Amino acid sequence: MTKLRLDISMSLDGFVAGPDRTVEAPLGEGGMQLHEWVFGLATWMESHGVEGEGATGPDDDLIKEQIAQPGAVLMGRRMFSGGEGAWEDDPMANGWWGDSPPFHMSVFVLTHHAREPLVLGDTTFFFATDGVESALEQARAAAGEKDVAVAGGANVVQQCLRAGLLDELQVHIAPVLLGRGVRLFADGEQGKLEIMRVVGSPTVTHIKYRVVRA
Amino acid sequence: MTKLRLDISMSLDGFVAGPDRTVEAPLGEGGMQLHEWVFGLATWMESHGVEGEGATGPDDDLIKEQIAQPGAVLMGRRMFSGGEGAWEDDPMANGWWGDSPPFHMSVFVLTHHAREPLVLGDTTFFFATDGVESALEQARAAAGEKDVAVAGGANVVQQCLRAGLLDELQVHIAPVLLGRGVRLFADGEQGKLEIMRVVGSPTVTHIKYRVVRA
Numbered sequence: 404m405t406k407l408r409l410d411i412s413m414s415l416d417g418f419v420a421g422p423d424r425t426v427e428a429p430l431g432e433g434g435m436q437l438h439e440w441v442f443g444l445a446t447w448m449e450s451h452g453v454e455g456e457g458a459t460g461p462d463d464d465l466i467k468e469q470i471a472q473p474g475a476v477l478m479g480r481r482m483f484s485g486g487e488g489a490w491e492d493d494p495m496a497n498g499w500w501g502d503s504p505p506f507h508m509s510v511f512v513l514t515h516h517a518r519e520p521l522v523l524g525d526t527t528f529f530f531a532t533d534g535v536e537s538a539l540e541q542a543r544a545a546a547g548e549k550d551v552a553v554a555g556g557a558n559v560v561q562q563c564l565r566a567g568l569l570d571e572l573q574v575h576i577a578p579v580l581l582g583r584g585v586r587l588f589a590d591g592e593q594g595k596l597e598i599m600r601v602v603g604s605p606t607v608t609h610i611k612y613r614v615v616r617a
Numbered sequence: 618m619t620k621l622r623l624d625i626s627m628s629l630d631g632f633v634a635g636p637d638r639t640v641e642a643p644l645g646e647g648g649m650q651l652h653e654w655v656f657g658l659a660t661w662m663e664s665h666g667v668e669g670e671g672a673t674g675p676d677d678d679l680i681k682e683q684i685a686q687p688g689a690v691l692m693g694r695r696m697f698s699g700g701e702g703a704w705e706d707d708p709m710a711n712g713w714w715g716d717s718p719p720f721h722m723s724v725f726v727l728t729h730h731a732r733e734p735l736v737l738g739d740t741t742f743f744f745a746t747d748g749v750e751s752a753l754e755q756a757r758a759a760a761g762e763k764d765v766a767v768a769g770g771a772n773v774v775q776q777c778l779r780a781g782l783l784d785e786l787q788v789h790i791a792p793v794l795l796g797r798g799v800r801l802f803a804d805g806e807q808g809k810l811e812i813m814r815v816v817g818s819p820t821v822t823h824i825k826y827r828v829v830r831a
Contacts, residue, residue: 415802415824416800416802417630578809579809579810582802582803582804589796590797592630593647594793595792595794597792598819605812608815608822608824610817
């Protein structure tokens with residue numbers, strides 16, 4: 404079976420977003436600091452349609468790898484649109500991602516609210532309402548022989564971990580203490596990991612783990 | 618001025634000890650997993666008086682460096698003896714560390730309860746009752762031209778961070794999720810760090826940071 408992988412930026416004190424997330428600041432107060440390492444990288448800029456000459460090197464190689472591996476993406480409702488309620492009430496019902504989202508493949512959004520698929524550029528969003536296992540099954544079917552990437556947020560990652568679905572976890576540890584916000588790992592969630600690879604750079608530390616099944 | 622440095626083992630989810638710490642299990646439930654990487658290393662074994670042939674390599678080199686740098690150690694009362702009350706009531710009043718503690722230098726224990734210095738082997742414990750800044754001043758005087766190491770626990774580290782006293786922070790990230798216990802970083806404590814060095818091994822990831830002053 405293909406793998407379910409996570410790539411996520413986290414502060415050294417364990418946060419993947421700051422507090423007080425709003426439509427204007429979806430990563431919460433201070434949350435952008437977690438992603439500063441990525442914005443100037445050539446591959447990230449290209450995949451996000453940003454003009455200019457980006458940096459290459461080990462960080463950029465990782466982004467290349469991260470983009471090449473998956474054949475489908477799994478994400479939470481809040482990561483798609485910022486809200487949790489019904490689509491009719493959501494001013495961001497078409498998502499954060501603009502007219503040409505950076506995924507360029509099928510994205511399965513875990514939600515309680517059914518909806519027809521949404522095509523934006525070369526990304527198609529499907530809305531999966533039967534829980535995380537069913538959403539993953541659909542994503543696996545779409546991905547074919549490629550892996551599935553879980554994009555976040557923390558809530559979906561925690562569901563995957565708890566259900567024993569996650570195979571690999573690459574954490575990009577940003578050199579910052581956020582102090583509060585959204586933690587990647589749930590209180591009480593225990594587990595063993597196996598270090599697969601460590602890549603260091605001046606701005607971020609990438610540690611790739613295999614999740615050891617109990 | 619010489620530096621105040623911290624070396625500490627932490628789980629990927631931010632804990633430096635498990636829950637339910639007792640005299641028998643001072644690291645709490647599951648806490649020993651944070652330190653598994655160290656027990657078989659040649660330099661650690663030698664400094665702790667453990668017989669046998671230990672492993673050498675990058676992890677061991679780090680321990681060598683960690684031992685060579687400081688001229689004095691700063692630690693919390695609980696790390697010294699397990700308790701927080703008055704010495705008269707404490708069955709571990711002479712500490713966890715046995716007749717020949719592994720420090721081989723002066724150790725300053727931050728406590729509310731005054732006490733004469735305690736000599737055990739080539740380690741002398743001094744008991745500092747005037748707060749963390751005064752304890753550090755005493756440790757600096759004892760260390761001379763060498764640095765001071767803060768040994769933990771989390772409470773003392775948090776006091777040092779909050780007071781802007783910590784210069785360098787090396788975290789040994791163990792590939793484990795403890796889920797609960799004692800967190801290294803306090804809720805609400807924010808800060809910027811600068812990556813100085815990353816050393817990876819199959820069992821632990823060492824990231825060394827400079828603390829950026831506001």
